Amino acid sequence: MKKNNIVTLNQFISDQQNEFPFVQGNLSRIFRDIQLAAKMINRDVRQAGLIDILGNFGETNVQGEEQKKLDVISNEVFMGLMDMNGACVCVVSEEDEHIHWCPDGKDAKYILAIDPLDGSSNIDVNASIGSIFSIYKRLSLDKPVTEEDILQKGHQQVAAGYVIYGTATMFVYTTGNGVNGFTLDDSIQEFCLSHPNIKTPSKGAIFSVNEGNLNDFPQGVIDYISWCKESNKEENRPYSARYIGSLIADFHRNLLKGGIYIYPPTKKAPNGKLRLLYECNPMAFLVEQAGGKAHNGTDRILDLEPKEFHQRTPLIIGSSEMVDQVVALMNK
Ligand code: P6P
Numbered sequence: 001m002k003k004n005n006i007v008t009l010n011q012f013i014s015d016q017q018n019e020f021p022f023v024q025g026n027l028s029r030i031f032r033d034i035q036l037a038a039k040m041i042n043r044d045v046r047q048a049g050l051i052d053i054l055g056n057f058g059e060t061n062v063q064g065e066e067q068k069k070l071d072v073i074s075n076e077v078f079m080g081l082m083d084m085n086g087a088c089v090c091v092v093s094e095e096d097e098h099i100h101w102c103p104d105g106k107d108a109k110y111i112l113a114i115d116p117l118d119g120s121s122n123i124d125v126n127a128s129i130g131s132i133f134s135i136y137k138r139l140s141l142d143k144p145v146t147e148e149d150i151l152q153k154g155h156q157q158v159a160a161g162y163v164i165y166g167t168a169t170m171f172v173y174t175t176g177n178g179v180n181g182f183t184l185d186d187s188i189q190e191f192c193l194s195h196p197n198i199k200t201p202s203k204g205a206i207f208s209v210n211e212g213n214l215n216d217f218p219q220g221v222i223d224y225i226s227w228c229k230e231s232n233k234e235e236n237r238p239y240s241a242r243y244i245g246s247l248i249a250d251f252h253r254n255l256l257k258g259g260i261y262i263y264p265p266t267k268k269a270p271n272g273k274l275r276l277l278y279e280c281n282p283m284a285f286l287v288e289q290a291g292g293k294a295h296n297g298t299d300r301i302l303d304l305e306p307k308e309f310h311q312r313t314p315l316i317i318g319s320s321e322m323v324d325q326v327v328a329l330m331n332k
Contacts, residue, residue, distance in 0.1 A: 009035060009171060009182045009191035016175065026087035026109050027135070027159065027175075033081040034133055038163040038171060039189060041074045041117065041131060045165045054124045062097035062310055063275075070123050071095055074116035074131065088112050089138055089145050092277055092309050099150065099309070110158070111136045111150055113278040118162075119246025128166035130248030134282040135159040150277075150309065154302035160282035164248050172198070172252070174289040179255075195256075200292040203321040204258020205239045208250040216266035218297070220330035224262075247274065251283055251317065255290060260318035262326060264297070272296070272314035276306055280315050293323035297330045 013028050048054045048070060057067040075095040082088040082102050089105040092113040102108065112135055119129040137158050138149045161173025169184040171191045181195030207228045214222060228239040242259070244250060250261050263274050274280050284294030284301035294301040294317040304313060316326050 006185075006190075007193040009193075012180065012182070012193055016177070029085045029087040030082070030110055030112065030135060031159075031173075033085050033087075034078075034131075034161075034163075035171065035191060037074075037077045037081050038131060038169070038191075039184070040077050041070075041163070042165055042169045042184065044070060044073055044077075045123070045129065048123065061095050063094065067095065068117070068120040068123050071117050071120045075114075078112075078114055078116050078131075082112060090150070092150060094118075094275060094278055094310070097310075107141070109137055109141065111138060111145070113150075113282075115275070115278045118248050118279065119244075122244065122246050122249075127244055127246060128164055128249035129246055130162050130164040130166075130252075132162045132248065132278055132282050133160065134278055134285070151306040153305060154276075154281035154284055157281060157285050157302075160285040162248050162252075162282065162286075164252050166249060166252075170194070170252070172255075172286065174286050176285075176289065179286055179290045198255060198290050200255045200287065200290040201258030201319055202291070203319045204254065204260070205236045206242050206254055206257060206259030207239050207322075208241075208243045208254060208259060208261040208318075209263070210243055210245075211241070213264075213266045213268070216268070217264045218330055220297075220328075220332060221262060221264045221326065224326045224329050247279060247283070251287075254318045255287065255292070258319045258322075260316065260322040260326065262317075263315045265314045269312065271312040273312060274315045276301070276304060276311045276313045277309060280313055280317075283315075283317055287317055291320065292318055293320045295323055295327050297327060 053069045057069045057072045059067050061067050086104045087108050088102050089108045091100040094115045115132040122129050135158050136152050138145050159175045164170050171182045179198040182191035183194040185192050263272050280301050287294050296314045316323050
């Protein structure tokens with residue numbers, strides 16, 4: 001009789017509850033609903049071209065970016081589910097200028113920060129996109145939630161992860177006890193453990209950066225990119241340039257194979273483009289749990305003090321030796 005060795009995400013989380021008591025109750029309810037949101041968004045993403053939900057929504061978000069219909073739909077899916085579970089006090093979303101307060105969340109313990117659909121410029125051209133989440137515990141249950149509860153440093157996250165809608169749909173997360181990846185089995189609509197205890201190589205041969213902005217980059221980044229392109233057989237150079245315009249897709253490939261993703265400051269984005277609360281912090285938590293590093297050129301990402309909800313920061317993230325090399329060149 002074939003042993004059923006499937007471990008579903010729900011089972012994995014409930015097993016974790018025994019080992020790691022803080023992953024209890026409300027947090028697993030939030031995970032349950034993030035999973036459900038992922039399945040709903042996955043369904044919409046994969047049939048978007050058939051039900052006329054590709055293309056622009058017709059408004060711009062707080063980032064000044066053209067909202068895609070699927071950006072808005074994904075945001076509404078997350079908000080709807082978080083409003084009902086009584087486990088989430090509020091949600092910070094890339095798509096909303098202001099905090100979304102969950103009606104039943106007054107006494108809830110957790111705060112969610114999300115990029116509901118990252119890489120949305122890729123939606124209409126069928127390239128991989130994803131949802132990113134970051135979870136904090138409110139600082140005190142005895143007083144109302146304030147900005148202080150929401151603007152916590154990245155190292156105070158209790159959980160973080162992403163869902164990548166790629167050739168397969170995967171759910172990758174950490175609660176501070178390593179990184180595990182689950183692949184959606186469409187036939188049973190369950191995320192099943194496929195990538196246990198992910199560790200990222202200390203160095204790789206892939207660099208991910210938008211070289212269209214090269215002339216704007218700090219000299220240290222320009223020097224690093226030139227170094228990546230030099231021939232050196234022993235060091236496996238020239239490295240491969242891989243950049244698809246979707247942080248999650250570039251990050252996920254580099255996490256598994258080794259590599260580095262760089263979004264440096266540019267004239268157009270002097271503080272970088274990526275947002276600290278719901279892009280850089282969750283990815284930094286994940287990469288450090290997998291043995292990698294995340295930096296902004298001056299500080300470790302997880303040590304940055306957030307000052308506003310949609311704050312941006314430069315991002316250098318991936319294999320530890322590669323991040324160290326770029327940071328050293330930027331500070332030479
Ligand atoms: P650029 C998508 O908008 C995103 O936030 C990341 O997913 C992606 O890596 C980056 O921006 C792409 O930005 O300026 O290179 O098009």
